[in-house]
Amino acid sequence: MTVRRSSSAAPAARTGACRAPDRPAAVGRAAVLVAAGLVLVLLVLVIVRLPWLGDLGMHAATVQRLRHSPLAPGNPLVDADTPSPYYSPWMLLLGTVARLSGLSVFVVLRLAAAAGLALLVTGVWRYVRTLSAHRAAPALALLSLLLLWGTTPLRWSGFLGLESLALTVSYPSTFTLGLAFHFWAWLTGVLRREAGWPAWLGPGALWAVILLCHQFSGVVATVGAAATVLAARRPGRAVWPGLGAGLLVGAGVLGAWPYYDFFALFGAGSGLEAVHRVLYEQPVARFWLVLPGVAALVARGRRERRDPLVVFFALGTAVVAAGWLSGHYSWGRALPAVLIPAQLAAALEVVGGVGKVGVGRRRLRAGWTVLPAGALLLGGWAQAGALGYVVPRGVLPAVVEDRYRVPWTGYHWITPWVRYGDVVMAEGRAARQVPAYGPYTVAPGYPDFFLPDEARRGAATGVYFAEGTPGAVRRGIEREYGVRWVVAGPGDPAGAGLRVVARGPEGEVLYAVP
Numbered sequence: 001m002t003v004r005r006s007s008s009a010a011p012a013a014r015t016g017a018c019r020a021p022d023r024p025a026a027v028g029r030a031a032v033l034v035a036a037g038l039v040l041v042l043l044v045l046v047i048v049r050l051p052w053l054g055d056l057g058m059h060a061a062t063v064q065r066l067r068h069s070p071l072a073p074g075n076p077l078v079d080a081d082t083p084s085p086y087y088s089p090w091m092l093l094l095g096t097v098a099r100l101s102g103l104s105v106f107v108v109l110r111l112a113a114a115a116g117l118a119l120l121v122t123g124v125w126r127y128v129r130t131l132s133a134h135r136a137a138p139a140l141a142l143l144s145l146l147l148l149w150g151t152t153p154l155r156w157s158g159f160l161g162l163e164s165l166a167l168t169v170s171y172p173s174t175f176t177l178g179l180a181f182h183f184w185a186w187l188t189g190v191l192r193r194e195a196g197w198p199a200w201l202g203p204g205a206l207w208a209v210i211l212l213c214h215q216f217s218g219v220v221a222t223v224g225a226a227a228t229v230l231a232a233r234r235p236g237r238a239v240w241p242g243l244g245a246g247l248l249v250g251a252g253v254l255g256a257w258p259y260y261d262f263f264a265l266f267g268a269g270s271g272l273e274a275v276h277r278v279l280y281e282q283p284v285a286r287f288w289l290v291l292p293g294v295a296a297l298v299a300r301g302r303r304e305r306r307d308p309l310v311v312f313f314a315l316g317t318a319v320v321a322a323g324w325l326s327g328h329y330s331w332g333r334a335l336p337a338v339l340i341p342a343q344l345a346a347a348l349e350v351v352g353g354v355g356k357v358g359v360g361r362r363r364l365r366a367g368w369t370v371l372p373a374g375a376l377l378l379g380g381w382a383q384a385g386a387l388g389y390v391v392p393r394g395v396l397p398a399v400v401e402d403r404y405r406v407p408w409t410g411y412h413w414i415t416p417w418v419r420y421g422d423v424v425m426a427e428g429r430a431a432r433q434v435p436a437y438g439p440y441t442v443a444p445g446y447p448d449f450f451l452p453d454e455a456r457r458g459a460a461t462g463v464y465f466a467e468g469t470p471g472a473v474r475r476g477i478e479r480e481y482g483v484r485w486v487v488a489g490p491g492d493p494a495g496a497g498l499r500v501v502a503r504g505p506e507g508e509v510l511y512a513v514p
Contacts, residue, residue, distance in 0.1 A: 029136040036139040039146060039162065040121065045390040046166045047113040050106060051407035052433070053167050055157060058446050060436035062086040063105045066095025068420065073259075075451060077435045077444040079423055079482065082451050087259035088213040090172050105436070113170035116178055120160075123181025128344065130188040131309070134351040144343040144372070147379035148293060152285035153403070158217045158336060162383040176214035177336070180221035183210060187225055188308075190242070191232045197242035204246030208253035215265060216333035223319060223337040227312035260450065268449040272330040275447070279332030280324055289375045289382075293342030296349035309348075312341040346372045411437060411487070413504045417512075418485050425478070425494070426487040427461050430508065434487065442481045457481075465494045478513050486511040 050056075058076065065073035066087065073095075075082045090112075098108045124145065125138040146162045153163040157173040168174060183206050190199050207225065211218035229243065254262045294313075301310040316337025323331025350372055385403030388396055393404060411433050418424060420438035432445035442464075443457040451457075463469055464477050465488070474494065477483070488494045490507050498511035 032136045032139045032143065036142050039143065040117075042162075042386065042390060043117055043165065043169060044114075046386070047110055047117070047169060049389050050110055050113070050170060051167060051389045052410055053405060053407055054155070055168075055171065055432075055446070056109070057433040057436040058086065059091070059171060060105050060109060062091050063094050063098055063108055064420070064436070064438050066092055067098040067105070070095055070099065075440075075444075075448070077441060077446065077448065078451065078457065079421070079440040080451060080453075082448075083260035084448070084450060085215065085260050085262075085265060086172075088172060089209055089257075090175050090213045092259070109170045112175065116171075116174035117169055119175060119178030120181065121178075123178045123185070126185035127181045127188075128348075130185050131344070132348050132351060137348060137351050140347040140350060141344050143376055144293070144347040145340065147376045147383065148290050148343045148346060148372070149339075149379055149383070150284070150286040150288050150290075151378065151382040152282055153383050153385070154279075154286045155405075156279070158214065158220070158333060160336065160340075162380070163386045166386040166389050172214045173217050176210055176217040177220070179206065179210050179213070180217060180224060183207065183221055184224050184228055187228050191228065191239065194239075195242070197245045200242035200246035201249050204249035205253055207246070208250040211250075211254060212257055212262060215262075216330075217336075219319070219334050220316075220337045220340070223315045223334065224312055224340070227308055227315050227341075230315075231306045231308035231311045233306065265449070271447055271449060273328060276329040276332050279335060280329060287339065289379045290339055290342045290346070292372045292375050293344070293346035296345035297342055299349060300345055309341040309345050313338060313345075316341065346375075408433060409505050411504065413502060414439075414485070414487065414510050417501050417510065422484045423482045424485045424487055425461065425464055425481075425483045425513075427465055430487045431461075439485070442477075442483060465492070467493050469493070471497050484513050486513060 061076045062073075062084070065076045070092065072081075073084075073087060074080065076084050076086055094108050094112050097103070097111070098105055101108075103111075121142065124142050128138045128141045131137070145160045146165065149161045153161055155161075155164045155167055157164075157168045157171045158177065159168075160177065165174065183203065186206070187203050190203060193199070203225075207218075207221065210221045229239070232239070297307075297310050297313050300307045304310075316334060316339075319331055319334040320338055323329060323334070382403075384400045385405065387400060388404030389407070393401060393406070396404060408429065411430065414424075414434070415437050418434075418437070418439050422439045424434050424439045424441055426434050426441050427443070431441045431443060434441055435445070443461040444451060444454060448454050460477050460481070464474055485501075486494055486498060487508055487510055490503075490509055492509075495509060495511045498513060500509055501512045502510040504510070
């Protein structure tokens with residue numbers, strides 16, 4: 001009886017030993033899924049609010065032009081017949097939706113934000129599935145992409161930090177990065193199947209669409225695609241004809257796009273360097289929480305020299321470093337090609353050893369779990385200011401409120417008088433927002449490579465708002481550019497001699513030009 005009891009108890013003990021590590025793993029998976037779900041709920045609530053900082057006015061103006069004139073929209077910001085790189089396939093679709101549905105531009109941008117977020121989440125899920133079969137890997141990868149940055153948030157389109165995404169979720173960059181993740185997953189599948197050259201035509205066309213929709217995110221997508229091809233373990237001879245066929249299809253789509261000359265953008269870098277220099281500043285404060293991912297990449301590289309994330313990171317680092325050394329600071333927009341592989345590697349290293357029960361292995365994995373988990377918590381705290389976009393500011397603790405940036409109020413208050421196509425004299429933030437409602441400005445609020453008289457328009461606007469400019473000079477500028485309205489601060493000399501029509505919530509005044 002004693003022998004019989006011990007023999008029956010032993011399997012139970014062994015079973016319990018095998019199942020013991022499963023409970024912490026299940027709790028960990030549940031915690032990751034809950035955290036990812038809460039972050040997504042936050043972003044959905046942000047979409048409802050649609051806070052306005054940065055370039056939202058440019059994208060709203062682009063949808064406005066395509067809504068009113070889909071075949072010949074002209075310049076999105078000023079009354080001029082010029083092409084624009086903002087007229088992408090995605091924005092054309094949004095303009096068509098606005099035209100056919102009758103929805104307001106800002107409602108359409110909310111729909112665009114929802115579509116872009118869905119595409120990003122599903123794209124991350126698909127791509128991570130090509131790297132790991134673990135059930136928690138996609139959710140943990142999404143958290144890493146949003147939170148593993150630094151303690152000084154960087155808010156810029158094409159960068160997936162939580163605060164940045166909260167402000168840019170409706171931008172074409174979010175939609176384009178979502179496409180990029182799907183593109184990498186598709187390309188990985190084609191390489192693993194060793195498919196013939198016709199299978200490369202679809203990825204080639206998608207690559208072109210990505211480049212047309214957001215050029216900087218298109219560079220990141222291209223770097224990731226190059227890494228995927230270079231890291232292929234056994235690239236057969238059929239890969240190179242297929243790759244060539246895909247590139248030809250992509251180049252054909254780029255060349256055939258009628259709304260702007262894509263290849264002319266290669267000459268636009270000199271006008272973008274100054275504004276992008278900031279991307280190379282404060283690298284430690286902005287990116288230090290991604291260091292666990294760099295360590296994970298080292299571990300992955302030791303196991304597999306041609307690991308796709310390692311190659312991705314190396315190529316992205318080369319592009320960004322070349323931009324710094326050469327003074328082409330706009331190449332800093334390729335920073336996501338450095339960060340994304342490191343962030344994904346951090347997540348995959350955590351889940352990579354689940355099920356290994358060796359004592360040394362378990363301790364090592366415990367370290368890999370604690371380090372990224374701490375970085376995620378610290379990254380979430382650093383970007384807690386995003387909560388201010390969905391809850392009243394007064395509800396936030398003081399330490400969180402200090403991180404919150406108050407959104408712009410907008411210029412909806414001018415719309416009862418200013419009509420679509422009217423020209424408004426404005427500068428600064430007003431020039432970046434007024435075109436969102438349909439009017440034009442004299443000078444564009446954003447750099448415009450395709451506008452030949454951009455410098456002249458900017459100089460005219462500067463003269464108009466300068467103190468001491470004679471009224472006769474202002475009247476001449478108004479006649480030259482067809483100005484019907486002026487937006488200026490109270491007591492601004494630009495409003496001298498003009499009729500006050502309305503006052504905005506921040507004290508600005510709308511003047512009517514006689």
